[in-house]
Amino acid sequence: MSKKKANLKDIDLDQHAGEHSHDDGHNHSSPESTSKFKTYIPAIFSFVLLIVGITLDYFDVPFFDKWVRIVWYVVAYVPVGFPVLTEGWNSIKKGDFFTEFLLMSIATLGAFAIGEYPEGVAVMLFYAVGELFQQAAVNRAKGNIKALLDVRPNEAIVSRDGDYTSVNPESVEIGEKIQVRVGEKVPLDGILLSDKGSFNTAALTGESKPDTVQKGAAVYAGSINLDGVIEIETTKEFKDSSIARILDMVQNATARKSKTELFIRKFARIYTPIVVFLAIGLTFVPYLFVEDYIFSDWLYRALIFLVISCPCALVISIPLGYFGGLGAASRNGILFKGASFLDAMTKVNTVVMDKTGTVTKGVFKIKKIENISAFAKAEFMKYIMAMEEQSTHPIARAIMEYRTEGSEFKATDVSEIAGKGLKGSVNGKIVLVGNKALMTSNQITVPAETDSIVESIVMVAIEGSFAGYVTIADELKEDAHEAIKAIRDSGISKIIMLSGDKDSITQQVAKELGIDWAKGGLLPEDKLKEVEKLKEQIGVTVAFIGDGINDAPVIATSNVGIAMGGLGSDVTIETADIIIQNDQPSKIAQAIKIGRSTRRIVWQNIAFAFGVKIIVLILGAGGLATMWEAVFADVGVAMLAILNAVRLQKMKWD
Template sequence: MEIKKELLLEGLHCAGCAAKIENRVGKLKGVNSSIMNFATSTLIIEVEDNLMDRVIEKAKKIIIDLEPDTNVIDKDELREKDNHAHEHNHGECACCEHNEEEYVIKELILEGMHCAGCAAKIEDRVKKLEEVKEAVLNFATSTLTITTGSKDISIVVEKAEKIVVDLEPHTKVIDKEKLSDTGIHNHEDCACGCSSTKELGHTHANVNTNRKRLLKIGAGIGLFVIATLFQGKNFSPFMYLASYLIIGGEILTLSFKNILRGEVFDENFLMSIATIAALSVGEYPEAVMVMFLYQIGEYFQERAVNSSRKSIASLMDIRPDYANLKIGNDIKKVSPNKVNVGDIIIVKPGEKIPIDGEIIEGKSAVDTSALTGESLPRDVAEGENILSGFININGVLTIKVAKSYNESAVSKILDLVQNATAKKAKTEKFITKFARYYTPTVVIAALAIAILPPIIKGEVFAIWIYRAATFLVVSCPCALVISVPLGYFAGIGAASKSGILVKGGNYLEALTDVTTIVFDKTGTLTKGNFKVSEINSKGNMDKEELLKYTAYVESFSNHPIAKSIIKEYKGEIDKANIENYKEITGKGVQAFVNDVKVASGNKKFMEVLGVKYDDVYSSGTVVHTAINNEYAGYIVINDEIKKDSASAIKKLKESGAKKIVMLTGDRKENAEATGKELQIDYVYSELLPNEKVEKIEELYKHKKNKEKLVFVGDGINDAPVLARADVGVAMGGVGSDAAIEAADVVIMNDEPSKLANVIKIAKSTKKIVTQNIAFTLSVKMLVLILSVFGLASMWLAVFADVGVALIAVFNSMRILKHS
């Protein structure tokens, strides 16, 4: 007997290791199948029952050997724990005294965080804290997210803050909850000219720090100029040394502190060793100018990174600043966090809808572009639901709050976008790993350059020490460590502005290799607004009676076809007159209506019942009805194809998709008519939900390993298929929790062509990230080679470091133009 076992690999971050794990486990005796889902960190093993324990033991050993920091958890055991916790919550557990572990998530804003290398170290150290289950530092948004089981969260925050300040002394750690609860920012009181406290990386403390930094650099350059004017005088070297210490003292101090903590190989260390080497061989002006150029480069790099963050943040500037809370006859301006479900809020023209709710008074046009990318306003009126993030254009709206701010659409969307960088693309992971080994390798190579040629060839040490110092300056990998994650975050931001939520850089990268795109039909390529177009009764049955009986028997169904029949009937349905209701999945429904046996469904259902029916050829969906086992007639329901669908298919084929497929539960005639009109390559019809998954599995067998398959559906009924696809795309996801949960990509409106847009953005992102990698490595390698042969000065080396980083950051920002 074959058993399927799922293992959760917590802490698995290496895509290459994941592939090796899948391969090695697959070769174990007794294993019939081994599938590693890297996106969900899940290893699925199909194994013979009698070998299960032995295989699991060996699989765990393979995992730990390849990824020692990975925690292997049996998903069955995890589910048991979840059920156990559920029993606790409902007071049903008698086996213990509420000792289950509850996890708390804390978000900290790291204001002034500009060093990508330090960010990686902070993330790594916080992860290793005993109380911390998971830690993710989103460098693009300067947010550290900590998951902890500790009951005293303040201790964890204190430890994390110490780690941050030790590694980045100028960084200010702010609790995100406290930041959001501070109320409304009064811009009139702000002398710095900021537009919002939401601007990432902006603080008044930062402004003061930068001023002090520039003043210090200015004083150092003043001494440098004096020393240069009096070159050759006895005091000249001391002036140079003083200038060097004023400009680079902070870098030297940080380097020394990091060495004491065991953090040797960072840019502070590289610059310190390189400039000290220059001083040791009498190159005083060179040492000072390297520190000066490095500090200036870092300053502009920080400005560029901050500017980039603000540009990305502005794309999703949908967070409301306040809500107008109605208290009696008064209106009070409060933070959206302070508004409760059931409260009444007022939204004036020009204001953002702060929280999801129902309009109880007023009508207006609303701008939905921030959420959906739609350019045309939408009219809303009393009785309609409205989402946070929309902008009220012309009328005053009174809204009854339906959800708390944290549960509202705008909050969920922002969290998704801002946390998307936690799911890193393979390229990002490669760069992080590359940087970890690259810098120490270069330092060892520089040491060899400084020592070996003088010893072997008997040449002057000073020449080779200078060359080695130049070699060190070039080696800092900041350009890659900053620009690559920033590039993917910009891609996610650009997609968001177009009304497309991408839940991780890994999915954005996967979209660049899409060759097979599978569509659901109803609600995806068609509008899903079914309407009765034809009623044909048989025998003594008239049309009104046929419609009535069919509406009654369909009244318990939530299917859109059933709803369209009920809507067409218009009369009241007394469900007390319906007995023995039964639904046969994929075929139809039957019941007794006032003691009359009624069956309604497709032709397969009529065949099961042994009822002779009319074989109808129609472009619509045909619902046959039998009364007391006698054929009573049929009703035709039509569904209109979206105007956008044809152009979507065309654009997708132009983008490189080799195979466009449609899967539907609709009957063959309807499906083929739709497929022919839209020029879809393959159409599979009359499928049950499980048969859709089987078709997806078949399609997988006919694609190459690197090629990706995308499924596009409604995010609710197609959850199993969305989960199985390489990238699951949900349509019309605004306000749909199920759609946002089920899919990897959520198209916020009903336009299938948005899929072509996000693929275009994904390819542009990959292209620009590749450009950054190629440009950075080629320039660095060239200057490294030139420095070995004494053809590169330290000044050129500084350009190959901070100059290249600046260019790479600005290049990453070109992605935003594709929104």
């Protein structure tokens, strides 16, 4: 393939990034539509002349004699043929002799040389139409990814010298205060300074539901402010912002080719010169063996052979198929870092996942309050909250979310006992809040029933007597059950959970979700060892799904690494092969489906293209196929393959 063609197949997103970065906000649909129409004018002109010429030939119109006929078809040929001839000549000057441009040029000029003018025009016309059809399909395929570029913020209103100034987001430094008005895009990652904000994060997460955040929460570049003027303190430069990272990943994804794509490209470079030499042989070798050899007949067969052999269907539809898969995934909030990972996902048969933040929300909530003290439940909780107010532990934060009426209690003389809990005074009473070890070390008798509790438990003693306990549990994500079922339905043979949380909780979650095997109480290096053991087994291909920095080593080691919540951990983003943008584990099954559908469509196109070409090649070599069959075997097959690839954009993955 020539350089120009290669660029077209690769889809140059940088060009589109530049186009959008200079968007002035006005509607340019009319000039764009005019430009699109102009691209079809040469093909329309040639088509009209071809149809009129064939009609004049059919009715044997007198004025349509030899020279008029030649000039007529030459005029019909030039609009669609000249660009191809030019590309072929430019390729030859660069030392790239064997391209589809050369094949089409030889075939059509050869048809003119032996007087088959309508067929020469038709071959080039349908080739040009195929190219236009391909370009339209490419534009459609990249539409979902190109939409990401539309959310690239092009200005930031920053507070400088006591006034707000509009500047390029790339010039804003970390720690500066920016203002975002209603309907505007957040230009940089930051912390919300206003009391609250509501954002459309669809471009980042694929989730259309507005996201409401409170003061002090993280806000990401590319989100759209939905409610009131807000202020944000920037925490990252634009080049490191969430939207910039996503755009970079998407653009790089188009450059990372699958093994199938790379093979087809190498194959086309070997295949094309072989076809040219076979065509030459088909023209001249029969002279040695055929008694009534007619040069023009065998040249015609060779020209048919060249047209049929053009590898357009393969070099167009296969990259388009993979790009369609990447676009479909992106539209659903799944970022593949390259076409190679679409292929890799099809081979996964064992899914290993973390628990906290992957199938659970990673947010602790009070599950049960057991009060056996003489105090009312609300008062009992006030004693606990007064103590936990002194702690920053996640469990303490969960307890502090409990709402009570009346005045708050204050704790004094609070001391933390490492690995056990807290001891202090509340309203003049000695209060212990912690685990069983804290109770037993202070000679507090603990009910035996607490030994069977799986969840994290906070025990309370007031004035030397056991007063009750609170159980804390992480909540399952809303789609956790659906996700495990969908993964299993997709044909995954084994689902495993590896967690750093205590084993009893891990086993309970695994049982509730129907996971095959689980193990808890693991350090990051323990998870790594478990995954390495799995990979050593013959025929096992592992995908690991995690959500944080501690999962990065395992994600890197697994055959396919998947990061949940791509906006959270920079390390995980860099390490993972696939990013699930909206934290939904159900997207894992979608990623598997998209990968398999992409690969299936690619191989359908390969089989169809080769099958039809081989049949028509044999017929052409035997003189049983005309140039019209050759056109179908080349352009027709390419069009059908493109239509097949475009199906990926219309499929439902829910």
